[in-house]
Amino acid sequence: MGKPTFGLVEYSQEELMEMLLEQQGMTFKFKKIEGRFIHTFCTGQLLGKIGLTPQQVVGRELKEFLTEDFAAAKEEYYSQAWEGKEDVSYEGELLGVSYFASLRPVKRHGKVVEVIASCVDITERKVSEKELTETKELLESLFESSVDGICIMDTSGGVIRINEAFENIYGWKNAELIGRPAPMFPAHLENRIDEIYKHLNANKKVIHLETIRPRKDGENIHVFLTLAPIQDAEENIIALTVITRDISERKKLEDFYRKADKLNAVGQLAAGLAHEIRNPLTSLRGFLQIMQSGRAEKAEYYDIMLSEIDRINSIVNEFLVIAKPYQSNAQKNDLVRILQSVVTLLEAQAALNNINIATEADDDFPQVVCSEMEIKQVFVNILKNAIEAMPRGGDIRIQASVLQGSVRIRFIDQGEGISEEQFPRLGEPFYTTKEKGTGLGLMMCYKIIGDHKGEISIDSALSKGTTFDIMLPLTSDF
Template sequence: MYLYSPWECVQMGRPLIDFVEYSHEELMGMLLEQQGMTFKFKKIEGRFIHTFCAGQLLAKIGLTPQEVVGSQLKDFLHEDYAAEKEAYYNEAWQGKEDVSYEGELLGVTYVASLRPIRREGEVVEVIASCVDITERRKSERELRETKELLESLYESSVDGICIMDTEGKVIRINHAFEKIYGWSEAELIGKKAPMFPAHLEKRMEEICWHLQSVKKGIHLETVRSRKDGETIHVFMTLAPIRDADDHIIALTGITRDISERKKMEDFYRKADKLNAVGQLAAGLAHEIRNPLTSLRGFLQIMQSGRVDKGEYYDIMLSEIDRINSIVNEFLLIAKPSQSKFQKNDLVRILHGVVTLLETQAALNNIKIVTEIEDAFPLVECSDMEIKQVFVNILKNAIEAMPGGGIVTICACVKKEMARIRFVDQGVGIGENQFARLGEPFFTTKEKGTGLGLMMCYKIIGDHKGEININSAVQVGTTFEIMLPLSSSVSPEA
């Protein structure tokens, strides 16, 4: 039978019974197609009997309307499970509004909401709607597990973690942070984080802007003070915490105490310097002995009065200047110094190193040739550290050529970088040794320590430069040092 819509009934003057039938059919269709489930029950002779049940959730939990309608809970559910749910049925039948409970059948989690239907003030039936919340519970469980995992990582991390607002005030810290700096969480909440150097504390707005625009964290190596006044070296990473709209709502600072690493680096640096000084001493003694012998001879001749003294003055002064130059270069290498970055003339440093080592080279039948580009620019660097690098690499080149040859030192500018190349004609380095170059105590020399090249990598890395090595066995090795011309080295705070 065709069912007319309410509008058609009004237009055609048909009885409203057609409208009622239309509405009933439409409602039943909606209930059958709903994602959840709707059911009703009455209390008959002390038993809760289901009078209606429809919805796609019904099939998901393994039931049919025929099994539910006209039956009690215990007729189609396990007795204990049915008794648990029947308690909620009873609450709703007693007139309690908004009774709800969760259930799970065949891996499907659902929530049921019961509401009493009253007639003349008395409850005559209870209607219930059920919603499938399986995916929501799965998401909540995964979220909870993720949170627990992150919480575990947060608390067990050996690095200090500090969460702060965009003004740099502490929201939360972990145990490692307390251990590194000495302050407890209670002492720091709401206060400025002690991890920031003074020059950054008042630049939080600028820092947030940088993090928002660059989308990368900030890395900083600095020196900070603990609560007890002890100074520590730390490596800090500052990263943003964003909301759903990608706006920065907080910051996280991760601190690693690198004091022990700094001590070891200082130890290696000093050990390498002592090793270099010891090896240079023998060559310097020979170099200084030659002009001293000449001076002694000239003085003996002058003392005898057999010649005009004046003709030897220039020669003697030249020999004395030679000794003074060698001793000065030796002292610059040997004495302790603080790293200080400033504009330096790499050509001057190179010539000083060549002066220092040319005697050792000559004793090994090695010639040092320099090829330097005109108008070579100044480079921001540590004079002493770069000198140490040049000495180590030139010494390696000389020692790699027991049969003599030529060491060529080239200096030029390429792509805003100062490029210094040391090219020898030595024994070369095998491919199987390349991967370990720069490791402490790994060396290709019989009496080497391996500290020299390791410190070269460390120093050039601190200067934001790089070292490239090319070598072929029995052909030679090229060490290329690249240093930035622009000021990209940030001094420690």
């Protein structure tokens, strides 16, 4: 009716041996005979991976198939297990294979009669640990050697750690800031850490901003901040990294370029202004001579003379606005009014070149948040470039229109145009297509419009003129 009991036992032993043989790890046993640890059993696929066979192990002690030093080190663990210590374990490596061995004493009547051991292959785990360690060391090196200041914050805004560059930029030491609010956020963001985390969590993107922050010693510095989330395996934000780059020197250089461009513009405007002011001065002198001679009533010339004086005053005021020291002040401004003031300023230079300037604007053109001084500087540069590009005269059309979510100021000239080869370098400092140009003007235009979250696009062809489009957003956090 089935296998006899002896057959079942025999079958189970065969099955067990087959299972042990096929295991990915390794199982072995040993006894202490005449002071030597002799292996009595050994099988498993791991045995072959480390370059051994059961025949090389069974009936032998460690030093007979391993190097003497390696064997001596492992016999220390053998001794502990033979003395009855539970949970003896160690790691080893042979032929590039890492393994973990666990030894357990087998006792009869309270005496250890043999030790059974199991080994598992941990090569992949060791490789992963090595890669993780190397990655950690690399990240640690990048963190400490970075020239940019790095601050790691928790979700409540407290500082976890800063690097040496951060200490150098702001003057605070790591120990002074741990657990405290980070010092690099501008005032309007200091109490909005939750909003920042929600924004980063929703968009999974970094945040960039320029601001002015105080050092520990009270000195204000220009910094560029990059805020990036640190996420766990489920992509939940668990911390925040803030990278600080000190851009004080860059801002000084930009200010130098801005002033250099302004001085260049003022110098070029001077000739046209002299011509424009000479005309009303000539009229005024003529009327005064007539009145001085007594040949006419003085009263009938008052309105004309006042009009000429107002004209001179308007031109001089616009010239002083362009020439006075730069100070950014972003607020809602009427771009059409700013544009008209620039046209007034440059009409004299245009007239000298036989150029007519026509301005068109959409009805109900909205006000835009911007810095009047900076936008005026941009308009002066672009209009001046258009005039200089038309030595034989012609028409310049300026169009102010409203598009979806933004406004566009378009300058269309009939000048000599720009070649395709020159396009990629437009806006570089000191690159210019003009004989006596500096290249600073257009560079500052790009910088100013970029700061206003807008953009400049150029369409041009040789001998067909150039179109400059300035796009500015209707809503801006500039």
